[in-house]
Amino acid sequence: EPEVTQTPSHQVTQMGQEVILRCVPISNHLYFYWYRQILGQKVEFLVSFYNNEISEKSEIFDDQFSVERPDGSNFTLKIRSTKLEDSAMYFCASSLKRQGLREKLFFGSGTQLSVL
Amino acid sequence: GQQLNQSPQSMFIQEGEDVSMNCTSSSIFNTWLWYKQDPGEGPVLLIALYKAGELTSNGRLTAQFGITRKDSFLNISASIPSDVGIYFCAGVNTGTASKLTFGTGTRLQVTL
Numbered sequence: 001e002p003e004v005t006q007t008p009s010h011q012v013t014q015m016g017q018e019v020i021l022r023c024v025p026i027s028n029h030l031y032f033y034w035y036r037q038i039l040g041q042k043v044e045f046l047v048s049f050y051n052n053e054i055s056e057k058s059e060i061f062d063d064q065f066s067v068e069r070p071d072g073s074n075f076t077l078k079i080r081s082t083k084l085e086d087s088a089m090y091f092c093a094s095s096l097k098r099q100g101l102r103e104k105l106f107f108g109s110g111t112q113l114s115v116l
Numbered sequence: 117g118q119q120l121n122q123s124p125q126s127m128f129i130q131e132g133e134d135v136s137m138n139c140t141s142s143s144i145f146n147t148w149l150w151y152k153q154d155p156g157e158g159p160v161l162l163i164a165l166y167k168a169g170e171l172t173s174n175g176r177l178t179a180q181f182g183i184t185r186k187d188s189f190l191n192i193s194a195s196i197p198s199d200v201g202i203y204f205c206a207g208v209n210t211g212t213a214s215k216l217t218f219g220t221g222t223r224l225q226v227t228l
Contacts (some may be wrong), residue, residue: 004158031214043204043218044161056215091158095214100166103147103214107158 002026004108006092012114013082021077021111023092025086031102032075033093036060037110043091049075082115089113120207120219128225132195137203137222145207148181148188149216153202162203163190171218197226 005024016085022053034046048055049067066078069113079086093105119142129135147166153160162172165181172179178191188205205219
């Protein structure tokens with residue numbers, strides 16, 4: 001069964017460093033998303049991406065964050081200068097374009113980001 | 117912002133028992149989804165609901181989209197050990213892409 005793949009599974013970084021989290025969405029999906037989950041809390045929306053541009057972003061997704069689809073298969077989240085409060089599990093997700101299926105997001109296993 | 121509260125927060129049940137949990141929102145959603153999250157994994161979609169009043173089943177799971185569009189319920193019948201995990205509801209108001217608002221989660225633990 002096709003799945004969303006995320007790398008790395010764990011990332012440890014120093015405060016102020018840049019990190020890039022990588023995702024390979026399901027191949028025929030056209031909508032891509034990043035969500036995050038701080039330990040013990042609910043999953044929060046960060047950004048949605050369609051047709052090579054951001055569709056919507058949350059207030060969490062400030063200027064330190066950016067997303068990119070550098071080629072036909074990868075979807076990345078970059079945090080330019082990490083802060084301690086960026087420590088969380090980051091989930092990539094994707095969905096189809098068709099009405100009634102667009103809402104069904106398939107999530108990857110996540111990248112656990114620890115900022116020291 | 118939109119708030120989705122789930123209850124109970126956590127529950128211990130005996131294997132074989134039926135489980136009920138619910139999700140209430142401060143605002144209306146057009147679509148409700150239920151996800152299950154295992155430790156260290158991403159959420160996995162269980163059921164999607166698209167219409168107020170809709171009742172949908174997936175095996176031992178049954179979910180309902182509340183008539184007010186501000187709530188949803190999930191029932192699990194005859195629970196088994198692999199039902200352990202955190203169950204999240206999520207609401208969507210579909211625009212160009214689907215921004216899910218997740219609930220606070222219900223942690224289910226099954227005792228043998």
